[in-house]
Amino acid sequence: MATITLSNVSKDYGGGPVLRGIDLEIREGEFVALMGPSGCGKSTLLRLIAGLEEPGGGQIRIDGRLVNDVAPKDRDLAMVFQSYALYPHMTVRENMSFALKQRRLPQAEITRAVEGAAAKLGLTALLERKPKALSGGQRQRVAMGRAIVRNPKAFLFDEPLSNLDARLREQMRYEIRKLHRELGATSVYVTHDQVEAMTMADRIVALNDGAIQQVGSPQDLYDNPANLFVAGFLGSPPMNFLDATLAQDGALVVEGQTLARVPPPAGLASDAAVTLGLRPERLALTTPTNSVPTRVDMVEPTGTGRVVHLALGAQRLKLFTMDTRPLAPGETVGLSVPPGAPLLFDPGSGTRVA
Amino acid sequence: MSKTFTRALHALALAAFVAFALFPLFWLLKVSLTPDDLMYGEGVRLWPSRVTLDHYGAVLRHTQFPLFFRNSLIVSAATGLFATAAASAAGYAFSRFRFRGKAWVVGVMLISQMFPLVIIVAPIFRLLSPLGLTNSLTGLVVVYTAFNTPFAAFLMQSFFEAIPKDLEEAAMMDGATRFQALRRVILPLTLPGLAATGGFVFTAAWSELLFSLMLNSSAAVSTFPAGLLGFVSKFSVDFGQMMAAGVLALLPVGAFFLLIQRYLVQGLTAGAVKG
Ligand SMILES: Nc1ncnc2c1ncn2[C@@H]1O[C@H](COP(=O)(O)OP(=O)(O)O)[C@@H](O)[C@H]1O
Ligand SMILES: [Mg+2]
Numbered sequence: 001m002a003t004i005t006l007s008n009v010s011k012d013y014g015g016g017p018v019l020r021g022i023d024l025e026i027r028e029g030e031f032v033a034l035m036g037p038s039g040c041g042k043s044t045l046l047r048l049i050a051g052l053e054e055p056g057g058g059q060i061r062i063d064g065r066l067v068n069d070v071a072p073k074d075r076d077l078a079m080v081f082q083s084y085a086l087y088p089h090m091t092v093r094e095n096m097s098f099a100l101k102q103r104r105l106p107q108a109e110i111t112r113a114v115e116g117a118a119a120k121l122g123l124t125a126l127l128e129r130k131p132k133a134l135s136g137g138q139r140q141r142v143a144m145g146r147a148i149v150r151n152p153k154a155f156l157f158d159e160p161l162s163n164l165d166a167r168l169r170e171q172m173r174y175e176i177r178k179l180h181r182e183l184g185a186t187s188v189y190v191t192h193d194q195v196e197a198m199t200m201a202d203r204i205v206a207l208n209d210g211a212i213q214q215v216g217s218p219q220d221l222y223d224n225p226a227n228l229f230v231a232g233f234l235g236s237p238p239m240n241f242l243d244a245t246l247a248q249d250g251a252l253v254v255e256g257q258t259l260a261r262v263p264p265p266a267g268l269a270s271d272a273a274v275t276l277g278l279r280p281e282r283l284a285l286t287t288p289t290n291s292v293p294t295r296v297d298m299v300e301p302t303g304t305g306r307v308v309h310l311a312l313g314a315q316r317l318k319l320f321t322m323d324t325r326p327l328a329p330g331e332t333v334g335l336s337v338p339p340g341a342p343l344l345f346d347p348g349s350g351t352r353v354a
Numbered sequence: 355m356s357k358t359f360t361r362a363l364h365a366l367a368l369a370a371f372v373a374f375a376l377f378p379l380f381w382l383l384k385v386s387l388t389p390d391d392l393m394y395g396e397g398v399r400l401w402p403s404r405v406t407l408d409h410y411g412a413v414l415r416h417t418q419f420p421l422f423f424r425n426s427l428i429v430s431a432a433t434g435l436f437a438t439a440a441a442s443a444a445g446y447a448f449s450r451f452r453f454r455g456k457a458w459v460v461g462v463m464l465i466s467q468m469f470p471l472v473i474i475v476a477p478i479f480r481l482l483s484p485l486g487l488t489n490s491l492t493g494l495v496v497v498y499t500a501f502n503t504p505f506a507a508f509l510m511q512s513f514f515e516a517i518p519k520d521l522e523e524a525a526m527m528d529g530a531t532r533f534q535a536l537r538r539v540i541l542p543l544t545l546p547g548l549a550a551t552g553g554f555v556f557t558a559a560w561s562e563l564l565f566s567l568m569l570n571s572s573a574a575v576s577t578f579p580a581g582l583l584g585f586v587s588k589f590s591v592d593f594g595q596m597m598a599a600g601v602l603a604l605l606p607v608g609a610f611f612l613l614i615q616r617y618l619v620q621g622l623t624a625g626a627v628k629g
Binding site (some may be wrong): 050052071072073077078079081083085086087089098102103145150266296 | 520521523524525527528530531534538539542543554567574
């Protein structure tokens with residue numbers, strides 16, 4: 001178990017900064033997800049922690065010790081690679097023993113540790129097989145086994161589930177969580193999948209374009225996103241963003257219609273242009289007479305409910321409803337925005353203003 | 355129907371190619387077994403009416419061929435060893451590291467391959483002579499190693515590049531130094547590449563004539579390609595013995611490839627990554 005602290009860490013491969021001013025404290029035993037779109041620098045950040053890359057600037061500390069110049073082998077961290085990186089010429093047992101042999105543990109102890117980890121992951125019957133004789137899901141488990149057998153200070157995961165099919169991914173999500181609960185080891189989990197981040201993490205670090213956008217619990221990021229990036233990344237269907245003006249009295253006007261009222265915010269010019277964020281599932285359908293009339297564009301059933309695409313003047317938005325009344329494209333329906341639902345962002349900088 | 359037809363056509367094309375490629379070897383064998391009195395007497399036939407091993411006996415007992423053969427073996431084995439070792443180190447660095455001057459090193463190695471060897475034989479001779487490396491097997495090993503390493507390095511680079519970087523990074527996370535990762539994870543996976551590169555360099559050194567002829571004039575340090583020329587005298591060519599020597603010279607190369615062929619099979623890295 002370990003704490004990992006990054007202060008003002010940056011990285012540049014020579015083509016402009018890949019990571020900028022990263023400050024992050026990962027607490028003992030915590031499960032932290034590094035979440036962001038492809039190419040935003042997640043893997044680079046993880047590899048900096050692992051010691052596989054050298055930081056361009058800043059300090060990386062593990063348990064308070066500065067490790068900038070410490071080799072990966074001396075950091076006592078285990079990593080699960082996206083490609084699994086199993087040693088192809090070794091059996092599952094040899095793969096899992098590798099790190100322990102490297103440490104010159106007695107053979108009996110190695111056997112015990114490997115068999116214990118194998119039992120935990122359901123790999124006992126596969127111990128004498130080579131990786132090429134395993135399915136994708138089994139390889140993934142071996143990669144996990146190779147990490148947990150060592151009992152390291154912390155686990156680093158780089159999109160470990162992205163090569164699995166949807167059902168297996170869901171199951172492994174659960175199993176990794178369960179393992180984390182049992183082992184209690186600090187874990188850093190890289191993913192571009194907001195569902196993985198939401199369901200697995202104690203805290204999410206939202207990363208975009210090489211910089212941290214927000215750090216917090218999944219619910220906190222979902223309910224109180226710091227900016228347009230975080231707001232748009234979490235949630236499916238994603239949050240609606242509408243061009244709106246905010247009147248002095250707190251009326252939010254979209255396409256000439258007052259959609260909602262918010263407490264008049266201080267410090268905003270009168271009739272300020274804002275980006276209005278609305279979560280699809282917070283919106284409700286009513287009759288056109290007692291709320292804002294909108295036109296139904298399309299209806300997508302999802303099983304649990306329906307995603308209704310609405311046109312409000314020239315702008316489009318989505319609404320998620322479990323209401324079962326018949327809806328036809330072209331029909332006019334009422335849109336109701338409950339108080340508390342509107343999130344306001346500065347259209348220029350994208351930061352949240354209310 | 356059409357599938358069997360294409361398959362037959364395929365087999366036919368392959369057979370034609372194999373026949374074309376192997377015919378000179380067959381002819382070598384045939385001539386080496388033809389008795390002298392039938393050599394010109396029977397015209398062109400696929401197989402002589404009588405065969406003999408006399409030429410082989412003569413080559414082994416009455417010529418210096420065993421000596422040439424031994425020299426060739428020493429030179430080729432040493433070249434194969436040194437060039438493959440140097441090429442592996444260079445190829446690994448090219449494939450894994452970014453370092454200053456890398457483009458230059460690669461460029462110079464490429465350029466070194468562009469000159470016809472005939473042009474540089476004389477300067478090389480001038481260079482080696484004061485060092486006492488002419489008329490010496492060591493000199494040949496040095497020259498062959500130098501000239502084979504660049505291509506071999508590019509060959510090894512491509513083999514290393516086929517091995518995912520993740521593997522040695524995983525080993526380093528598992529407590530290995532880079533060198534231990536190389537030895538315990540990468541090297542076993544590169545055996546096919548090492549075998550192929552070693553085979554290539556060995557064969558190149560084995561069949562090299564120009565430098566061997568120009569740098570070494572004493573019979574004691576001649577390799578067998580130069581030695582073969584000894585069967586050509588002013589007045590005649592002893593085809594029977596020359597071909598017998600040629601067949602004998604094929605043996606080590608054949609044996610070498612037989613030995614390494616199991617490493618040449620593909621698929622050793624299968625299963626490393628998701629595949
Ligand atoms: N070894 C490298 N050399 C040069 N650029 C790199 C290297 N590794 C990553 N990058 C660049 O850094 C950026 C972030 O990459 P990465 O951390 O892999 O993103 P992510 O894991 O979030 O998809 C990308 O633009 C990528 O092209
Ligand atoms: Mg990545």
